[in-house]
Structure formats: C-alpha cells, structure tokens
Amino acid sequence: MKMINRFWKFMLLAIIIYTIIQLLITTEVFNLFYTNTLITIAINIILAVSLHLVIGITGQFSIGHAGFLAVGAYISAIVTMKLALPFPLALFAAGVIAAVAGLIVGIPTLRLRGDYLAIATLGFAEIIRIIFLNIDYVGGAAGMVVSRTTNWTISYICLLITLIVIINFTNSRHGRACVAIRENEIAADAMGINTTYYKVVAFVIGSFFAGIAGGLYAHNFYIIQPASFGFLKSFDILIFVVLGGLGSLSGAVLSAILLTIVSTFLQDYAETRMIIYSLILILVMLYRPQGLMGTREITDFFTSRKKNALKGGENL
Amino acid sequence: MSTNPLLHIQNVGIRFGGLRAVANFTLKLNQGELIGLIGPNGAGKTTVFNLLTGVYAPTEGEIFFNGERINGLPPYKVTRKGISRTFQNIRLFNELSVLDNVKIAYHSLAKHSIFSSIFRFPKHFSGEKEMEEKSIEFLKIFHLDHVKEEKAKNLPYGQQRRLEIARALAAGPKLLLLDEPAAGMNPQETKELMELISFIRNEFNLTILLIEHDMKLVMGVCEKISVLDHGQLIAHGTPEEIRKHPKVIEAYLGEEVGEEHA
Ligand SMILES: Nc1ncnc2c1ncn2[C@@H]1O[C@H](COP(=O)(O)OP(=O)(O)OP(=O)(O)O)[C@@H](O)[C@H]1O
Ligand SMILES: [Mg+2]
Numbered sequence: 380m381k382m383i384n385r386f387w388k389f390m391l392l393a394i395i396i397y398t399i400i401q402l403l404i405t406t407e408v409f410n411l412f413y414t415n416t417l418i419t420i421a422i423n424i425i426l427a428v429s430l431h432l433v434i435g436i437t438g439q440f441s442i443g444h445a446g447f448l449a450v451g452a453y454i455s456a457i458v459t460m461k462l463a464l465p466f467p468l469a470l471f472a473a474g475v476i477a478a479v480a481g482l483i484v485g486i487p488t489l490r491l492r493g494d495y496l497a498i499a500t501l502g503f504a505e506i507i508r509i510i511f512l513n514i515d516y517v518g519g520a521a522g523m524v525v526s527r528t529t530n531w532t533i534s535y536i537c538l539l540i541t542l543i544v545i546i547n548f549t550n551s552r553h554g555r556a557c558v559a560i561r562e563n564e565i566a567a568d569a570m571g572i573n574t575t576y577y578k579v580v581a582f583v584i585g586s587f588f589a590g591i592a593g594g595l596y597a598h599n600f601y602i603i604q605p606a607s608f609g610f611l612k613s614f615d616i617l618i619f620v621v622l623g624g625l626g627s628l629s630g631a632v633l634s635a636i637l638l639t640i641v642s643t644f645l646q647d648y649a650e651t652r653m654i655i656y657s658l659i660l661i662l663v664m665l666y667r668p669q670g671l672m673g674t675r676e677i678t679d680f681f682t683s684r685k686k687n688a689l690k691g692g693e694n695l
Numbered sequence: 696m697s698t699n700p701l702l703h704i705q706n707v708g709i710r711f712g713g714l715r716a717v718a719n720f721t722l723k724l725n726q727g728e729l730i731g732l733i734g735p736n737g738a739g740k741t742t743v744f745n746l747l748t749g750v751y752a753p754t755e756g757e758i759f760f761n762g763e764r765i766n767g768l769p770p771y772k773v774t775r776k777g778i779s780r781t782f783q784n785i786r787l788f789n790e791l792s793v794l795d796n797v798k799i800a801y802h803s804l805a806k807h808s809i810f811s812s813i814f815r816f817p818k819h820f821s822g823e824k825e826m827e828e829k830s831i832e833f834l835k836i837f838h839l840d841h842v843k844e845e846k847a848k849n850l851p852y853g854q855q856r857r858l859e860i861a862r863a864l865a866a867g868p869k870l871l872l873l874d875e876p877a878a879g880m881n882p883q884e885t886k887e888l889m890e891l892i893s894f895i896r897n898e899f900n901l902t903i904l905l906i907e908h909d910m911k912l913v914m915g916v917c918e919k920i921s922v923l924d925h926g927q928l929i930a931h932g933t934p935e936e937i938r939k940h941p942k943v944i945e946a947y948l949g950e951e952v953g954e955e956h957a
Contacts, residue, residue: 386815544813551812551819552802552826555791559799562788569748569782571774571803571866580809626790674790 393539397532404531414531418599420639421534422592425541427619427635428628429588432545434617435626436554437581438561439489440497444616446484446504447477447586449608451593453517456525456603461516466528470537470594477590480507481583489578504613512605522604529599537595541588546628548584557581561626618656622663624670629677634670699762701726701902702778702870707746707756707766708926716742717926720756724870729896729903731913733937734923735946740906741783743923744872747904748780749773760870775803779863780872783906785855789848793839793858796847797830800865830865836898837861837891853884857891864899871895873905877912885909889916914938922946 400417403409409417426444433441451473458469480503488499517523548554556577559567568574597603619638623630638656645652663671702724709717717739724730732740745751747758749770758766765773779800788796807822834840837857842850847858856876863871873892877885889912896903907913913920914934922930922937924946930937937943 547813547815548809551809551823552798552805552807553809553812555795555799556802558791558795559788559802562790563786565750565770566782566786566788567799568770569750569774569780569786570800570862571771571779572799573771 389543397535400531400535415599416640416643417531418529418534418595419643420636421531421538422595422599423616423619423635423639424632425538425588425592425595426616427623427631428541428545429585429592430616430620431623431628431631432549432557432581433585434620435628435631436549436561437557437578438564439578439582440494441500441582441585442497442617443500443502443504443613444585444589445608445610445612446500446507447480447589448593448596448612448616449504449507449511449605450477450480451590452597452603452608453511453523453593454590455594456523456597457517459528459598460523460525466533466598469598470533470591473594473597474587474590477593478583478587480590481586482579485579485582485586489582490575501610501613504608504610508605508608511608518604520605522602524602525597525600527598527601529595534595534599537591541591545584545588549628553577553580618660622660622670624667624672624674626674627670627672627676629675630670630672633672633677700724700759701728701761702747702904703759704743704747705757705759707743707753707758709742709746709751709754715926717746717753717923718755720923720926720928722921722928722931724902724904726869726902727896727900728919729892729905729917731917731920731934732904732906732923733908733910733913733920738923738946739926740923741874742926744780744874744904744906747773747872748778771803774866774868777867777869778872779866779868779870781856781859781863781874781876783874783878785859787847787855787859787862789846791847792844793834793847793850794827794830794843796858796862797833797865798826800862801826801829801867804867833861833865836895853880856880856884856888860891860895864895868901870902870904873903873907875906875908877907877909885912888912892916 400409404414426448430441430444433439454476455469455473458464458472459466484499484503488496511517512520556567556572559570559572560574560577564574619635620631622638623632623634641655642652645655700723702722704720704722707717707720708715720743732743734740742751746753749768749772752767757764760776760778763776765776788799805822805826807818811818831840831843834843837860839854839858839861842854847855850858860873860876877888880888892903893916895901905913905917917934919932920934920937921928922940922943929942929946930940932940
C-alpha cells in the first residue's frame with residue numbers, strides 16, 4: 380500500500396519538523412520574536428492553502444479571503460472572551476461559522492460564470508468588516524480585547540490538519556472534478572460533473588480553514604480590530620497563491636513562508652515593505668510569470684511521476 | 696421497432712435574440728442507429744447538440760430520451776441520463792494527464808464520498824483503484840495507454856480527438872454525440888477514425904449522432920442522414936437519397952455532395 384506508506388512519510392517529516400522547532404523553542408534558541416514569526420507563518424500557510432483550493436485548484440477567482448478570516452477571528456473571540464468556552468472549541472466554531480458564511484456567499488455567486496465571484500467576494504469581505512465595525516458588542520472600531528492563547532503547538536496542529544484535508548481532497552475524484560472545472564468548465568459539465576456543487580464545496584472548505592486561521596490570528600495578538608481585515612489583507616493572501624504559482628500547493632506554502640519572513644523583518648518600515656513586496660511581484664511576473672513553482676509540486680523533484688502530477692502534492 | 700425511439704426530438708427550436716438558430720427540428724433515433732447530421736456552415740448543427748445536452752434550453756419543442764423528457768435539464772444531469780458528447784473545437788482538460796482526463800469522465804459512476812476521501816477510508820482507495828483500472832481499459836481500446844502520463848495538451852491533434860471520444864465513452868453513454876470528429880485530420884487518421892467509430896458502436900452497443908463535414912465519412916458510415924440548412928431540417932434519408940435530394944444540392948450551392956473519388 381504505497382499511498383498509506385506516503386502518509387506515514389508525511390507524518391514522520393511533520394513530527395521531525397515539529398520536534399526540531401519545539402526543541403529550539405524550549406532551549407530558547409528561538410526567542411519570542413522567532414516563535415511569533417513561526418506562528419504567523421503557520422497562520423499564513425493555512426490562509427494560502429485554503430485560498431489555493433479555491434483559486435489554484437477550482438479556478439474560482441475569490442479575492443475576499445480576509446472576510447472569512449475576520450468571521451473566524453471574531454467568532455472565536457466571542458466564544459472565548461464572551462462565552463468563556465475553551466480555545467479549541469472556539470477554533471472549531473470559527474471554522475464552522477466561516478464555512479456557513481462561505482456557503483451563503485458561494486451558492487448565489489458560484490452559479491454564475493466569469494468575474495461575478497471576484498466582485499461578490501470583495502464586496503462580502505468589505506461588508507463583514509463594516510458589520511464588525513458597527514457592532515458595539517465586539518468593540519466597534521476600537522476592537523475587541525482577546526487573551527493570547529495561540530501557541531506554536533496548536534498552530535502547527537491546525538496547519539497539519541489543513542494540509543492533510545486539502546491534499547487528500549485534491550487527490551481524489553472530488554479534487555479532480557474541481558481541477559476539471561478550472562481546466563474547462565463546459566467540458567466538466569458535459570462529463571457529468573455538477574460544477575456548481577464542487578465550486579461551492581471547494582469554496583466552503585476554503586472558508587472553513589480561513590475561519591480556523593482567523594481563530595488562531597485573533598488569539599495571537601491581544602486585540603482584534605476591523606481595520607486588520609481590509610482589502611489589503613485579502614490582497615496579501617492572494618499574493619501567496621499567485622506568487623507560488625497557480626495550482627501549486629507547495630508554491631503557495633513556499634511563498635507564504637518567504638513573504639511572511641520578508642514582511643516580519645520589515646514590520647517597522649511599512650512603506651519599504653510595500654516597495655519590496657511590489658518589487659518581488661514585478662520581478663516574479665517578469666521572470667517567472669507562472670509563479671515560483673508553476674504548477675509543479677515539491678514532490679515532483681523527488682519522484683518520476685511529474686507528468687501525472689495532479690496539483691496538490693502527493694496522495695496522503 | 697420504431698415505436699420506442701431512444702431519442703425523440705420534437706419540433707425543437709431556439710432563438711438567439713432575433714436569430715432563429717434552429718427551428719422546428721424533429722428527429723428520431725432508434726437504439727443502435729448511426730445517424731449523420733450535415734449542413735453548411737452556420738446551419739445550426741452544433742446548436743442541436745447544445746440543445747440536446749442542456750447547454751441551451753430550447754425555446755420551443757420537446758426532447759425525449761428513453762421516454763423521459765430531458766429538455767431543460769442541466770448538462771451534467773443529461774450526461775448522467777446517458778448522453779455524452781465531443782466538441783467541435785476540442786475541449787480537453789489540457790493541464791491534466793491523459794489518464795486523468797478519462798478518470799474525470801468516470802467521476803459520476805464512482806461512489807466514494809468526499810468524507811471518505813478526506814479521511815482516506817478504505818472506500819476511497821477501492822473507488823480510486825477501480826476508476827484507474829477502468830480508465831486504463833478505455834485508453835487501451837483507443838490505443839492511448841502508452842501516453843497516459845502525458846499532459847493532454849501535449850498530444851498530437853489526432854490523438855487529442857481520440858482522447859475526447861475515449862473520455863466521452865468513459866461517462867457511460869447510451870447515445871454518443873460526435874461534433875465533427877474528423878475535422879483537421881489527415882486521410883489516414885480519418886480512415887482510422889471511421890473504423891474506430893464502427894468498432895465502438897458494436898463494442899459498447901451505442902447509438903450515435905454524428906456531425907461531419909467530410910462527406911465521404913458521413914456517406915460511408917451512416918445509415919441515415921439528416922440535413923440542416925438555416926436551422927431547418929431540409930432532408931432526411933439514406934445516403935443514396937440525400938445525395939440526389941434537390942434541396943440538399945441547392946443548400947450546398949454546387950458543392951458536390953457525396954462526390955466519390957478515391
Ligand atoms: N450562443 C449563441 N448566441 C448567438 N448566436 C449563436 C449562439 N450559438 C450559435 N449561434 C448562431 O447560430 C447559428 C448556428 O450555429 P452553429 O454553431 O449551430 O452552426 P453549425 O451548423 O455547427 O456550423 P459549423 O459547421 O460552422 O460548425 C450561427 O449563425 C451562430 O452564429
Ligand atoms: Mg458546428
């Protein structure tokens with residue numbers, strides 16, 4: 380059973396990475412700053428990979444991912460701070476409510492072809508932000524105080540779950556149906572694939588994990604404010620996916636890591652950050668318009684299956 | 696025998712704004728028949744396919760398949776009822792492997808759920824394994840198994856056409872619609888294609904409706920031919936009758952219908 384074998388290889392690698400980093404944290408080689416950066420990287424990878432499922436795999440151009448991040452952030456904060464329930468439950472609730480939001484936005488818009496989705500998701504994200512801005516229960520513009528509960532371990536666990544679910548989904552008949560929609564919607568339809576259904580499914584799974592990321596995000600700082608979930612945040616997530624190479628999961632992961640590191644070190648120079656960001660984008664578009672990884676996966680470099688690679692990495 | 700046709704198109708028509716692309720079109724197909732649909736450019740042939748497969752809903756008339764009314768159904772449901780098609784301008788899943796292209800067509804015949812795939816239950820593995828085996832079987836029939844790992848877009852043109860037919864068959868149709876399958880093929884490829892069509896028809900017990908510009912192919916392979924012009928059915932009959940039909944000759948404006956040279 381080579382697929383099961385692959386799963387254990389993946390888990391082994393995951394555990395090794397975890398152990399090394401945990402060791403570095405406990406021996407205080409990594410200070411709080413580094414640990415924080417690691418948590419932010421994990422959150423950003425979750426965001427990148429969840430949007431990759433919608434854009435890279437299913438080909439639906441959603442540009443309001445920060446809206447689901449915001450839903451997750453606020454819902455989880457309400458669950459822990461107002462209802463005083465445990466953090467894992469808050470994360471789960473964040474995912475579920477974000478998924479419901481995804482369903483509500485997705486069903487009417489994903490039926491339509493073309494650019495409606497981009498406009499609708501953008502509008503949705505703005506509406507969400509404005510709603511939170513105007514609800515006093517969650518602090519309005521001043522924001523909501525949240526206790527710092529997110530740590531490296533829980534972020535890493537959430538990241539692993541996200542990767543496993545999305546990779547397994549992608550490498551199945553369901554993921555293939557989504558890729559078929561991206562490749563040629565009319566043909567997918569003609570092959571008996573319920574295209575609306577799969578677009579909604581991909582969108583809802585993507586929203587679910589964006590919600591989880593929101594829960595982690597909210598509990599990683601001491602405060603959440605509507606201003607953190609504006610268009611620029613959606614844009615940041617979009618860049619992870621585009622820079623990595625549309626259709627490549629490893630590309631999305633890689634660019635989430637790189638860009639998080641770049642922006643963390645440029646935190647104090649917001650303008651410089653934007654300039655460097657733009658420069659990177661321009662350079663990539665000039666020299667690698669297909670993104671860092673194109674449609675390939677990291678695993679392609681180690682196996683001979685490259686031609687057969689169904690975007691999304693190996694079977695798990 | 697003609698009491699229960701597999702496909703019964705009754706007075707179907709569609710308007711695009713002011714243009715009546717197809718009007719009052721009637722056609723019966725019995726189980727096992729191979730019928731050709733011909734007509735000059737823009738006559739409405741592809742539109743008939745689009746009406747049959749649910750891409751467009753007819754503005755008039757009705758379509759019965761297997762005794763069931765299917766007009767107005769979305770395309771994926773029509774496919775699941777047993778009608779599948781190829782496209783005039785090839786529509787493959789370009790970035791995917793040849794094998795994955797066929798697997799996608801097999802999608803709706805597989806059973807394992809999203810849940811079982813995400814959690815990698817045994818059902819997922821057995822389901823995927825079956826899809827893979829069936830798809831490879833199809834590729835073997837079409838002599839495409841040696842390129843199964845190749846991206847569809849990298850195949851030579853003739854093989855792309857064949858892959859599209861393989862993919863349409865993998866969806867498990869009773870009725871196969873082929874939209875100019877020989878377009879752009881050289882005479883050798885066309886000849887092979889004709890043999891392939893006869894072969895799959897017997898092998899899979901298919902009923903076929905074939906749009907074709909290559910008269911020789913149509914006349915050679917079809918029992919009956921329908922001729923469309925300006926959205927109207929102008930003739931229906933055996934190749935012999937069609938060849939002599941004055942309206943057909945007129946529609947083709949001197950184009951020599953069924954001209955037979957080696
Ligand atoms: N979606 C549409 N909107 C408007 N007009 C259309 C549409 N689809 C087809 N038509 C028009 O309907 C007519 C019939 O087109 P159709 O593609 O069915 O012709 P055809 O017989 O397949 O021609 P060809 O041999 O060139 O493939 C044409 O005039 C075409 O421009
Ligand atoms: Mg046509």
